Amino acid sequence: MTEERLRVLVVDDHPVYREGLVGVFAEAPALEVVGAAADGPEAVREAERLQPDVVLMDVNLPTLSGIEATRAIVRVSPHMAVLVLTMIEDQDAVFAAMRAGARGYLLKGATPEEIVRATRAVAAGDAVFGSGIAGRVLAYFSAERPGGPAAEAFPTLTAREREVLDLIASGARNQEIARELYVSPKTVRNHISNIFTKLHVADRDEAIALARDAGVGRDVAP
Template structure:
């Protein structure tokens, strides 16, 4: 395996509670010209060594005896923002993935990842990029794609038609304009507006507009 260009200056701290895995990862990275400046076997030890050694990247396992990688990641990224944390773990569940992201990890790979993929991820994280393995990236994209639109979930007590009327109220439309837009009679619009005020517990149009715009309605 040949060294990847640009890796010579990268300094890495490996954190994992399995000595054999640390040894194998050290060999892989050193073969690519990456300098492994230390090894930690627990979260607290990783925090201590990261503060002392100031590596470019901490390769972090998540679940270890004596302190987990999530807390260690959070501490390291808070106290030394220039250090990038690359999670390398066997855990692929959503809780682990998003906990690591919230803690400030720049990357997340599974231990089954290939050597070249791990090496590229280390280099990317050292450069300040965010990187995720293919499966993790799909999981993240699916998560955000499935997030409900707040405009659709706001005011569940309203009917779909009442929500359409409220959207137009939030845009500053008059009852007559709403009637023309939705092809409704003025009386029907007045009834919808009255129901909206009652359900939202507002006294007038101005209060309804404030509530609607706070929920993201009326902006488009």
């Protein structure tokens, strides 16, 4: 009996790396690259059009991040497995990808054999982490995480940044946050800019989505 071929969509904004991945899968038995995309919106469109079994997804993409593209793809096609392949190795990015619906997270230092093996594993329904990432995830969950949901979900944020994120996720605007925390609007803007950078999000909507997925948000004082 002929083994069923797994259909793969490759998403990366660097042409040379993207073509290299296509070459990796061309050498792997029972794997077929059915398409490629260079940015987030194209990834979402091609995933819907081609219906691959696995989407190999970078995080840093133009226009729409790989995390948000993953969220959009999984929302419409929950049967589709997304395997993140990126240079970003911090915990926030890993957990954001998992919350968005990714089934695996590898670093770009992974060997071709590791990438192929992980692709097959996520297609089979397994969760896959690269060796360095797996160690960090285990260490995170084995440690006590004081400070509530924001501290647990976003450990790289300062206590003040977590307060600001909490208020953002509750629907507060900058002026309301400034009044609530007794700081200037400029200080609020600086905190929000730092939050966006640390969470690898492009705007307020993405930050809110991540925060609410993590159970962060409370009622704003009138």
